[in-house]
Amino acid sequence: MGTSNGSGGGNKILVLTSTGTVGKLLIEQLTQAGEQVRAGSRDPAKVAPVRGVEVVRFDYRDSSTFAGALEGVNRVFLLSPSGELSQYDLLVPFLETAISGGKRKIVLLTASGVEYDDSQPLRRVELFLERSGAPYVILRPTWFLDNFHTFWRGPIVHAGVLPIPAADSRTAFIDARDIAASAVAALRSDKFDKKAFTLTGPEALTYAEAAAALSKVSGRAIQYVNTDDASFIQGARQAGISEGYANFLAGLFGFVRQGAAAQVSAGVTTLTGQPPRTLAQYAQDHKDAWKA
Numbered sequence: 001m002g003t004s005n006g007s008g009g010g011n012k013i014l015v016l017t018s019t020g021t022v023g024k025l026l027i028e029q030l031t032q033a034g035e036q037v038r039a040g041s042r043d044p045a046k047v048a049p050v051r052g053v054e055v056v057r058f059d060y061r062d063s064s065t066f067a068g069a070l071e072g073v074n075r076v077f078l079l080s081p082s083g084e085l086s087q088y089d090l091l092v093p094f095l096e097t098a099i100s101g102g103k104r105k106i107v108l109l110t111a112s113g114v115e116y117d118d119s120q121p122l123r124r125v126e127l128f129l130e131r132s133g134a135p136y137v138i139l140r141p142t143w144f145l146d147n148f149h150t151f152w153r154g155p156i157v158h159a160g161v162l163p164i165p166a167a168d169s170r171t172a173f174i175d176a177r178d179i180a181a182s183a184v185a186a187l188r189s190d191k192f193d194k195k196a197f198t199l200t201g202p203e204a205l206t207y208a209e210a211a212a213a214l215s216k217v218s219g220r221a222i223q224y225v226n227t228d229d230a231s232f233i234q235g236a237r238q239a240g241i242s243e244g245y246a247n248f249l250a251g252l253f254g255f256v257r258q259g260a261a262a263q264v265s266a267g268v269t270t271l272t273g274q275p276p277r278t279l280a281q282y283a284q285d286h287k288d289a290w291k292a
Contacts, residue, residue: 010072012036013187016058017081019046021146022109025180026077027053033184040069060090066097070104075187079109080122083245087121092128099134105193106134107186109179112142112198113260126196137186138196142261145173145201145282148214149289154239156222156290162211163227163235165253170262172200173210175277178268185271197267201276204262210279217283218290229253 013030017023018039027050030037040058041047047055058069060081070076076098080087098104106129114123129136148156155161182199186192205213211224227235229250236246255261268276 010074012038012054012073013075013077014038014040014069014073016040016060016069016076016078018055019043019048020079020082021144021150021176022079022179022183023077024048025177026183029180029184030187033188035188038069038073040065060094063093063097066094070098073104075105075107077107077109077183077187080125083242085121085244085248088124088128089121091125095125095128095132099129099132104134105187105190106136107139107183108136109139109141109183112140112200113255114140115196130194135190135193137192137194139179139182139186139199139267140196141174141179141199142201142265143171143173143256144176144179145277145279146176148210148282149286151236151239151241153289155235156214157292160221161223161225162207162214163225163232164207165227165229165232165250165257166207167226167257168206168208169257169259170204170206171256172202172204172261172264173279173282174199174201174268175282178272178276181274182268182271192271197271198263198265199267199276200263200265202264202278204264205279213279213283214290217280217287220290220292222290 013035015023015027015037018041027037027039031050031052038054038056039047040056042059044055044057056069058065080091084090108129110122110126114120117123126138152162155163179199208224211222215222233246233250
């Protein structure tokens, strides 16, 4: 079921940030659905080879890579690369090129909560898209369950602790596989066009409850430690996150403590027709990640 948005006759989907958590899953799911996929990456050699997927060099900061990436493409999935803080300056020059002519559809991944602050760089990207006249869908996921086996895996494996400055607040964590499935639906149908969807899991849990669920499946004690912002930033820096981005994440946890991540949304079910995965399902699927 292809979308009706054509651009120059092409029917390919361009997936950007294709080596990221969502990008990799999206490429896999789109090819399984029979779509023609082009993966854009600053370093094409790093894109895992998937049968039938064309890999091209793409860099948001190098406009000479735009035309080749967009050739024959009528739909684009994009998000800001992890660690970027000036997302508007990074994404909008490419978006201007991608939507010239008004035919290409854009599916943009931002973040839950950005819609409450029009000065926020990601919200400014959303507003640019909303005013552009191009067909678009905006997806706003909450915190990824996948952080538990990526960003937060180190302290869990080394010390059996989950040091997060979230107090006893709740978060409706989402599995990245459900984000990818939502993006597939948005890319393959025009019935969601000109809309924004908040994407969450089916339940809002505390980090202590999350730690208990990970303990249960991994067979080891994992304890949630409500840390302060400074300790969190230090830990994030040790995990290889830049100082600016570590500060940005700590700021986001300020909103989490106020309850900003606790709302459960029907976005995934509306888009995909399926309920999102629970933390228990996610933990079972990744249980080997937390063994010492």
